[in-house]
Amino acid sequence: MQTDSVMNVNENKRQRGRPRGFVLDAAVEVGQHLFHEHGYENVSVAALTEAIGITPPSFYAAFGSKAAFFKDTLRLYSATVVPLDRFLVQGIAPTTALCDMLRAAARAYAAHPQRRGCLILEHAKAGTTDWGIAAAQIARENRERVRVFLEGSDSDAPERIADYVSTTMLGLSAAAREGWNEARLLAVAETAAEALTYCEAHARGPVPS
Amino acid sequence: MQTDSVMNVNENKRQRGRPRGFVLDAAVEVGQHLFHEHGYENVSVAALTEAIGITPPSFYAAFGSKAAFFKDTLRLYSATVVPLDRFLVQGIAPTTALCDMLRAAARAYAAHPQRRGCLILEHAKAGTTDWGIAAAQIARENRERVRVFLEGSDSDAPERIADYVSTTMLGLSAAAREGWNEARLLAVAETAAEALTYCEAHARGPVPS
DNA sequence: TATTTCACTTAATGGTCGCTATACAAATAT
DNA sequence: ATATTTGTATAGCGACCATTAAGTGAAATA
Numbered sequence: 001m002q003t004d005s006v007m008n009v010n011e012n013k014r015q016r017g018r019p020r021g022f023v024l025d026a027a028v029e030v031g032q033h034l035f036h037e038h039g040y041e042n043v044s045v046a047a048l049t050e051a052i053g054i055t056p057p058s059f060y061a062a063f064g065s066k067a068a069f070f071k072d073t074l075r076l077y078s079a080t081v082v083p084l085d086r087f088l089v090q091g092i093a094p095t096t097a098l099c100d101m102l103r104a105a106a107r108a109y110a111a112h113p114q115r116r117g118c119l120i121l122e123h124a125k126a127g128t129t130d131w132g133i134a135a136a137q138i139a140r141e142n143r144e145r146v147r148v149f150l151e152g153s154d155s156d157a158p159e160r161i162a163d164y165v166s167t168t169m170l171g172l173s174a175a176a177r178e179g180w181n182e183a184r185l186l187a188v189a190e191t192a193a194e195a196l197t198y199c200e201a202h203a204r205g206p207v208p209s
Numbered sequence: 210m211q212t213d214s215v216m217n218v219n220e221n222k223r224q225r226g227r228p229r230g231f232v233l234d235a236a237v238e239v240g241q242h243l244f245h246e247h248g249y250e251n252v253s254v255a256a257l258t259e260a261i262g263i264t265p266p267s268f269y270a271a272f273g274s275k276a277a278f279f280k281d282t283l284r285l286y287s288a289t290v291v292p293l294d295r296f297l298v299q300g301i302a303p304t305t306a307l308c309d310m311l312r313a314a315a316r317a318y319a320a321h322p323q324r325r326g327c328l329i330l331e332h333a334k335a336g337t338t339d340w341g342i343a344a345a346q347i348a349r350e351n352r353e354r355v356r357v358f359l360e361g362s363d364s365d366a367p368e369r370i371a372d373y374v375s376t377t378m379l380g381l382s383a384a385a386r387e388g389w390n391e392a393r394l395l396a397v398a399e400t401a402a403e404a405l406t407y408c409e410a411h412a413r414g415p416v417p418s
Numbered sequence: 419t420a421t422t423t424c425a426c427t428t429a430a431t432g433g434t435c436g437c438t439a440t441a442c443a444a445a446t447a448t
Numbered sequence: 449a450t451a452t453t454t455g456t457a458t459a460g461c462g463a464c465c466a467t468t469a470a471g472t473g474a475a476a477t478a
Contacts (some may be wrong), residue, residue, distance in 0.1 A: 016476050019436055039335075041250060056467070058426060066464055066466065122334070125386045126248075135263055163384075164400040171380030175372075177334045178345060180310060184372055191373040197402030225453045227444040254436060265437070265454055275436065 024062065025076075027052045032073035036115040039069055040131055065129045077119045078138055079088055081108065088149040095200045097149070098165050099193035105169050108184035109176035117173035134137045161199065221262045233271065234285075236261045240341065243283035245324040249279055249340055262364035267397075270375055276340045286328045287347055290317065306358070307374050308402035314378050318385035326382035377401045403417040 063069035126132030150158035335341030359367035
């Protein structure tokens with residue numbers, strides 16, 4: 001069951017029959033917000049359809065299933081909210097890029113009082129369900145992009161640094177969900193940033209022990 | 210509905226009527242393992258009672274509700290698995306204590322292939338449910354103990370350091386649940402430990418910028 | 419206008435959930 | 449012995465879940 005939303009605006013393809021009474025991408029965004037605020041399991045199809053303004057059969061005709069719809073919201077989120085490529089541009093010093101990314105994450109995770117943390121990371125733990133697997137997949141891909149970026153730069157121990165940054169973002173997301181405000185998250189990001197700059201210096205010279 | 214489990218072995222109080230056919234603390238431990246492996250919402254009362262070897266009425270007579278039983282498992286967990294006082298002993302250098310704690314967390318969170326991460330931290334996000342509030346409460350208390358320990362030592366910026374350590378442990382727990390092995394978690398803990406030692410040095414002298 | 423093609427509406431399906439009313443079994447108290 | 453107290457077992461409650469079968473409404477094609 002393919003949907004034509006998210007970066008795939010091939011609507012107005014064949015317009016026979018009654019036209020759809022709602023906008024796909026708008027519905028996906030509504031669902032993204034609900035999933036982000038309450039979590040996949042705590043959002044019922046009834047809640048989704050009511051928020052969108054449609055009924056369950058329309059929902060299933062358009063998106064196939066609740067899990068498929070959730071994957072659509074994941075795609076929308078990773079395409080719009082977490083623009084990794086904005087930070088991982090070749091030529092920039094890896095430490096600078098990662099520090100900027102951590103600061104941006106801290107800000108983004110506390111930006112909206114509802115919808116705290118990262119939609120993807122917060123759903124990447126239910127590794128057994130299909131929707132959890134989808135989230136974990138995206139998380140792994142993003143992690144990989146960080147590692148590749150570090151290998152492209154002359155960074156030493158790219159895996160170790162990538163893992164450290166990933167863990168920090170996981171922690172920032174969880175802390176955001178527990179209600180920490182932007183200042184606290186930013187302070188943590190700043191501390192982690194100092195760790196990264198220290199690692200870089202540490203790699204070039206010997207440890208001052 | 211009070212239960213007399215967990216550090217509260219006042220059984221053999223009044224022995225009138227039919228004696229209980231199972232051991233309270235053993236049941237709590239079984240529940241702790243199930244909750245840790247699958248998460249609160251994914252463990253039904255039916256699964257709990259079957260694993261314990263009793264039927265629902267016995268369960269509710271002994272523990273009151275699923276949420277109350279979960280709180281019992283939380284108490285057992287924080288009293289046995291995460292011995293904070295082992296690390297936060299006055300007199301030890303704060304950096305040493307925190308680094309040891311991070312390393313111990315990394316090891317503990319990956320120790321059992323099932324039951325990855327921290328039972329408390331992984332349940333502290335559902336802030337609206339009563340069981341989630343209970344977990345978040347314990348997490349907050351532990352965080353407070355770290356802060357008090359740092360204030361007791363001559364550490365500067367105790368809140369900032371405590372927040373950084375808390376976030377790192379949140380990240381380690383989440384990474385453990387995503388399947389990272391002990392080596393990866395330990396490497397992250399080691400990087401964070403370097404950050405802490407750097408912070409300490411940084412506080413005493415100016416930044417080498 | 420007649421037909422086709424799709425979306426929409428109504429209403430319900432089977433399943434699982436946390437929880438419990440009722441009845442029975444096993445121990446102590448008298 | 450009987451009465452009382454307490455745990456266990458059977459069976460089922462109502463609520464909610466994701467999903468859908470069947471029929472109706474609306475637009476484009478012929």
